[in-house]
Amino acid sequence: MTRRHLLRAGSLAGALGAWQLLTAYDVNMWLRFEQFPTVAEVARTFGQRVGGGTYWQDLADSLTRIVSGFVLAAVAGVVVGTAIARSRFAADVLGPVLEVLRPVPAIALVPVAILLFPSNEQGIVFITFTAAFFPVMVSTRHAVRALTPVWEEAVRTMGGGRWRVLGAVVLPGALPGILGGLSVGIGVSWICVISAEMISGEYVVGYRTWQDYTVVDYPGVFVGMATIGLLGWLTSTTVEVVGRRLTRWLPRPEAREPAPHRRPARRAPRSASAPPGAVGAAPVASVGPVREGSPS
Amino acid sequence: MTSTTTTATTPRAAAAGARLTLRGAVLGRAGAAVLDGVDLDVVPGELLTVVGPSGCGKSTLLRTLAGLLPALGGEVAADGRPVTGPGGGRALVFQEDALLPWRTVRRNVELPLAVRGMPRAERRAVAARWLERVGLAGQSDTYPHRISGGQRQRVQLARALAGEPRAVLMDEPFGALDAQTRAGMQQLLIDVLDGTGATVVFVTHDVDEAVFLGDRIALLGTGRVLDVPHPRDRARRTDPATVALRRAVLASFDT
């Protein structure tokens, strides 16, 4: 585990080191790094920004937008996706409209958002919502359709109705597939929230980044990009970790399985504490050392 | 544990079992009937085994009785009322693994109890008791894919019986087990059924299993139903009457 952490930290440090070297020596071979700010410059600007209040205000505003848009999209995506997969009526009513809307890039909805919503704030949440909605809805629809029928039949023979089937079979069974949609959705949300902010936003991360660019404050641009990168990483990791916790039941291939977190098996302490000559422990004792001692 | 449950589990009381009847029933999927003109009367509390070659429609019959598959014609009834859908105290033990993989063994057994609206604490106690009976008390917090195939079948059995069904429909539940385990499971089945009074329809392709377990044997290939002379009596497996029955069942496979 620690080796993997070291490796990851090393990979990040390597990238930063390469950047510093390329920019500090103004490397100019086809790709031109002379205008690029160095890591040190960006870090200095970053330090100044972090010290000021507006940075955190921007951060909080962007996060609020993305979280509200994404949560709304997750709920709506799961509900609509399930409805379309389970009900022919819902599929007929909602399917065509959604299929026509789906290819429209969420960012192309900026004019629509400006027309529709009284404030920019709501418009940006709307665009974030639209961006995340489709991946969630489509993956939910596929996951629900792919459920093994015998699970639902089992619940129905127990006397379970529509809602019981939904809660006990459809949602938990489709969850692994839905999580894929959520992961994609949170990523797309970031792209769209930043782009929407660049175009129409007020004082927030995306707008700030764009503004820095227009006044040729390159370290500022890079601070903005680093901020977006870190926030995006934070949110997608959250989705990932929550998802993995919820799907701990999934069977995994033996080889890739991490060390078991299960309660200590009842047999283990007994065989360990048993005297070496005990009849019950004999096969365990004879097998154990051979395996551990073998050099291969 | 409570007085209500003890009264419900009087030893093999005929009143507790459902009567299942098929009259001139046509079974199968729309456009592809598998069985035509099935007449069968399953008496309350009996254990009827059903044998027949692979693909003859045994699973189709059970699904129809469970209410998962509507009959294409004729009459299918439970206690005289037409079967229109699943539920109604007819539990099905599926041929394939039908445990919910995201629920632990215990929570799988609790499911039919939750459907009936039993409070959580009571549910836990009942599920624990059933897992004890099928010898899986130690595995109750494990996920189904972490136990063996035979153990999974025992969980399915516990899950089916925990809901106190009036009829249990079992589709080759021991089909994938070795002879030794299978004999153990047959004994376990007899033990846990004892006292439930439930009607059982038990599908198998194993003639010995059918002859050993059943009160009667239905030969799905020919439509005949034969009486078993000494049901569930291992000591009398070589009695001439039992041997003759076995031969008759085997002969029906060749027609």
Ligand SMILES: Nc1ncnc2c1ncn2[C@@H]1O[C@H](COP(=O)(O)OP(=O)(O)OP(=O)(O)O)[C@@H](O)[C@H]1O
């Ligand atoms: N889902 C299905 N859709 C259409 N036809 C099916 C389906 N399942 C089974 N059948 C057909 O119905 C017929 C009877 O199948 P069924 O499953 O009842 O056989 P079975 O007697 O249970 O066989 P086995 O002993 O192999 O389990 C078969 O010919 C099969 O082709």
Ligand SMILES: [Mg+2]
């Ligand atoms: Mg079958």
